[in-house]
Amino acid sequence: EGNQAPKARKHDFMVVSNRLPVDRYPSDDGENGEEGWRRSPGGLVTALAPMMTKTDGAWVGWHGAPDEALEPFSHGGMDLIPVDLSTDDVELYYEGFSNATLWPLYHDVIAPPEFHRTWWDSYRRVNRRFADAVIQYADHGATVWVQDYQLQLVPSMLRQARPDLRIGFFNHIPFPPPEIFAQLPWRQAIIEGLLGADLVGFQRPSDAANFMRSARRFIGASVKQQQIHVKGPDGRITHIARAQAFPISIAVDQISELAERPDIIERARQIRQDLGNPKTILLGVDRLDYTKGIPHRLKAFEELLKEGRLTVEDATLIQVASPSRERVRQYRLLREEIEGTVGHINGSYDTMQNTAVRYLHHSYPIEEMVALYLAADVMLVTALRDGMNLVAKEYVTARTNNTGALVLSEFTGAADQLKQALLMNPHDIDGLKNTIMRAVHLPPNESRRRMKSMRKQILDHDVDHWSAEFLSALAEIVVRDDS
Ligand code: G6P
Numbered sequence: 001e002g003n004q005a006p007k008a009r010k011h012d013f014m015v016v017s018n019r020l021p022v023d024r025y026p027s028d029d030g031e032n033g034e035e036g037w038r039r040s041p042g043g044l045v046t047a048l049a050p051m052m053t054k055t056d057g058a059w060v061g062w063h064g065a066p067d068e069a070l071e072p073f074s075h076g077g078m079d080l081i082p083v084d085l086s087t088d089d090v091e092l093y094y095e096g097f098s099n100a101t102l103w104p105l106y107h108d109v110i111a112p113p114e115f116h117r118t119w120w121d122s123y124r125r126v127n128r129r130f131a132d133a134v135i136q137y138a139d140h141g142a143t144v145w146v147q148d149y150q151l152q153l154v155p156s157m158l159r160q161a162r163p164d165l166r167i168g169f170f171n172h173i174p175f176p177p178p179e180i181f182a183q184l185p186w187r188q189a190i191i192e193g194l195l196g197a198d199l200v201g202f203q204r205p206s207d208a209a210n211f212m213r214s215a216r217r218f219i220g221a222s223v224k225q226q227q228i229h230v231k232g233p234d235g236r237i238t239h240i241a242r243a244q245a246f247p248i249s250i251a252v253d254q255i256s257e258l259a260e261r262p263d264i265i266e267r268a269r270q271i272r273q274d275l276g277n278p279k280t281i282l283l284g285v286d287r288l289d290y291t292k293g294i295p296h297r298l299k300a301f302e303e304l305l306k307e308g309r310l311t312v313e314d315a316t317l318i319q320v321a322s323p324s325r326e327r328v329r330q331y332r333l334l335r336e337e338i339e340g341t342v343g344h345i346n347g348s349y350d351t352m353q354n355t356a357v358r359y360l361h362h363s364y365p366i367e368e369m370v371a372l373y374l375a376a377d378v379m380l381v382t383a384l385r386d387g388m389n390l391v392a393k394e395y396v397t398a399r400t401n402n403t404g405a406l407v408l409s410e411f412t413g414a415a416d417q418l419k420q421a422l423l424m425n426p427h428d429i430d431g432l433k434n435t436i437m438r439a440v441h442l443p444p445n446e447s448r449r450r451m452k453s454m455r456k457q458i459l460d461h462d463v464d465h466w467s468a469e470f471l472s473a474l475a476e477i478v479v480r481d482d483s
Helices: 043-054 087-106 117-137 154-161 187-194 205-219 252-259 262-274 294-306 329-349 366-375 390-398 429-440 444-460 463-476
Strands: 011-019 022-025 036-039 057-062 073-075 078-083 138-147 166-170 199-202 222-224 227-231 237-245 280-287 315-322 357-360 378-381 405-409 422-424
Touching: 011 043, 011 117, 043 057, 043 078, 043 463, 057 117, 078 117, 087 117, 087 329, 117 138, 117 154, 138 154, 138 463, 154 166, 154 187, 166 463, 187 205, 199 205, 199 463, 205 222, 205 227, 205 237, 252 262, 252 366, 252 390, 262 366, 280 294, 280 366, 280 390, 280 429, 294 315, 294 329, 294 429, 315 329, 315 366, 329 357, 366 390, 378 390, 378 429, 390 405, 390 444, 405 429, 405 444, 422 429
Parallel strands: 011 057, 011 138, 057 078, 138 166, 166 199, 199 237, 280 315, 280 378, 315 357, 378 405, 405 422
Antiparallel strands: 022 036, 073 078, 222 227, 227 237
């Protein structure tokens, strides 16, 4: 698909996220030796692309390269409005405030959050730039859907400038309890920013409850059921925002179709064979992030080898850790830790023929991921905190013959929906080890029963269902426009 100049017009539906839903491919990789864009993988764009092309939609976001100004363009029928970030913005707003302040704070302070006023100033400035792009391109009465923690100030900026807009916000990551959120020096501004929305969506009911408790505690809002009453200086109600859980999901049809493609089934067989056809393949697939509990998983696996409950002849762990936020210190430290541990385990337990951990610091196309899901007998999702965890849902969806076992952390949003997974607490290493052994030896009929019930849950609630639920809840809200 070529890039055409956009029609000069306003949009009645706008999605706003830190990243645009396209990736640039380099010239040696593209068709005709040219540089170009391709649609990013992932459920969000799959769910929203049809709306973008059918309605007068547009997507506002960063195109991923610093210090480069791009004009609006369209790709695959979607109108894209790029927001530029300078090298400083990337360092202060993206790597700093978004990923070294908010990210650890919102994930149970697994890593210590850093608070810097320069980062906050940049976060505010960049949020303003995103809001300005929407203000410029949104038609009167348009619906605007803002995504995730990088853009929490955008809803109130929009409401102030454009009371005609219908504003939704969805937080893809957890929202912390007020006792932890309290640490943030700018907690009040963040709450007020989010409360500019008509509808504030979260993954879990507990995230929505945490947000409502913070709204009450830090800005004195009154909360009735799921309605948050925002008061002006004179004590009169100026705006009502609704907070509610909408658990996100995946593009089920896409994964199911890939799981039945003969070449992908063949690729799964090839992967098993390349590993020497072990009895059991265990699989972990994560962004290389300290929220994912990768060290806990490796520790449990190592102890099982040490105790002889597993042997490298019988079992191999494939750990895909896709590169992420590599300039942020905590991520660099984690990579060193994981690579040290993997080297230690393999050095101790590998034989000439067999490897304990096949560690891959790469990201792969979805076809290869589905082949891995098909090859894996046991999927390990050991996150210490995770807004949802879509890998768990993808694995279950790919298991079209209802075999395999999912070991799933209680600290994921997915645990709310996948109640038939083998749920565990990843901090409890003995419990994790026992759950892994239970998964390895799960009787086929029990495996089938659990997979069937999880598959049904996911098939009934795919990502289209998620976006439709959110947008219809948003559409039901009456927007008062006095302008
Ligand atoms: C999480 C966040 C997303 C983010 C993604 C990848 O899923 O919720 O907002 O886009 O991680 O991280 P990155 O920093 O590379 O965008």
